[in-house]
Amino acid sequence: MQEQTNLEKVRTSVERMVRNYGERGPYKLYPDETRVESLIDGLTHNKIRYGKAFCPCIPVEDSLGKGNSNVCPCDAHHEDIKRDGCCECALFVSPDFSLRVPGDPETVDEGA
Amino acid sequence: MRNKKLVPGDRAPDFELPGVDGRTHNLAGLLKKFDAVVVMFSCNHCPYVIAYQDRFNEIQNDYSLRGATIVAINPNNEISHPTDSFGKMKERALEQGFEFPYLRDESQSVAAAYGAEFTPEVFLVDKAGIVRYVGRIDDNYQNASAVKSHDLRNALDKVLAGETGNFGATTAIGCTIKWK
Numbered sequence: 185m186q187e188q189t190n191l192e193k194v195r196t197s198v199e200r201m202v203r204n205y206g207e208r209g210p211y212k213l214y215p216d217e218t219r220v221e222s223l224i225d226g227l228t229h230n231k232i233r234y235g236k237a238f239c240p241c242i243p244v245e246d247s248l249g250k251g252n253s254n255v256c257p258c259d260a261h262h263e264d265i266k267r268d269g270c271c272e273c274a275l276f277v278s279p280d281f282s283l284r285v286p287g288d289p290e291t292v293d294e295g296a
Numbered sequence: 297m298r299n300k301k302l303v304p305g306d307r308a309p310d311f312e313l314p315g316v317d318g319r320t321h322n323l324a325g326l327l328k329k330f331d332a333v334v335v336m337f338s339c340n341h342c343p344y345v346i347a348y349q350d351r352f353n354e355i356q357n358d359y360s361l362r363g364a365t366i367v368a369i370n371p372n373n374e375i376s377h378p379t380d381s382f383g384k385m386k387e388r389a390l391e392q393g394f395e396f397p398y399l400r401d402e403s404q405s406v407a408a409a410y411g412a413e414f415t416p417e418v419f420l421v422d423k424a425g426i427v428r429y430v431g432r433i434d435d436n437y438q439n440a441s442a443v444k445s446h447d448l449r450n451a452l453d454k455v456l457a458g459e460t461g462n463f464g465a466t467t468a469i470g471c472t473i474k475w476k
Contacts (some may be wrong), residue, residue, distance in 0.1 A: 216467050218466075240343060240344075241342060
């Protein structure tokens with residue numbers, strides 16, 4: 185029961201950070217709630233297991249020993265979003281990011 | 297140029313790519329041998345892929361006997377992610393005992409043609425070359441024993457039973473493809 189309580193507590197804290205940054209920061213959250221929730225779960229897992237909310241899309245062994253560089257929101261997310269429209273985990277996206285709707289036959293120029 | 301993501305009902309673009317087994321593989325050839333092909337965009341470095349590796353092998357073991365195969369395709373930029381190089385792919389396939397083709401999409405053109413965005417992300421293709429399911433493997437990447445929705449397996453069962461409907465599109469949970 186204690187473990188469950190701690191899990192919920194950590195998840196609430198991680199989720200608050202993510203949603204606050206998505207609402208008040210310079211970027212938006214990825215426009216698919218399933219993905220956002222899954223990434224919050226991954227961040228929570230890392231926070232509980234390693235003490236820091238390391239990006240779940242980066243191998244933890246690459247994050248350990250790099251201080252807070254790969255703690256969400258990570259150092260690289262500004263450059264990633266500038267280049268790709270989204271961060272490495274696709275949690276935060278640029279303000280003009282739009283989900284590529286499946287099935288639309290039109291192509292998009294990602295370099296534009 | 298990257299295409300919009302394929303959806304169930306779309307025709308799967310053919311491809312021809314080198315595999316870690318030293319052979320060149322193409323979708324048309326695989327569809328001659330199998331009744332269903334799981335085109336799975338994957339890679340070496342992504343923690344989500346690593347979490348799913350045992351499940352890749354289990355699905356391959358379970359379904360190869362029934363006429364289906366996985367074909368894994370790694371489109372990631374090896375400059376930014378050196379662990380995704382072709383050499384490292386060969387090592388990973390050996391270490392993990394992959395019994396399915398693991399192909400290198402160096403130009404990223406196949407990932408672009410499918411509109412793939414994540415690793416792992418699957419496109420289930422039936423014998424006629426039509427996409428029948430797109431998205432995730434299941435609903436719990438962290439814990440295989442806690443999976444409630446076996447999305448890919450469910451779709452495979454339907455395709456191999458001869459059903460011809462479209463079996464859904466789900467959100468793939470994984471790392472973004474590392475574009476050049």
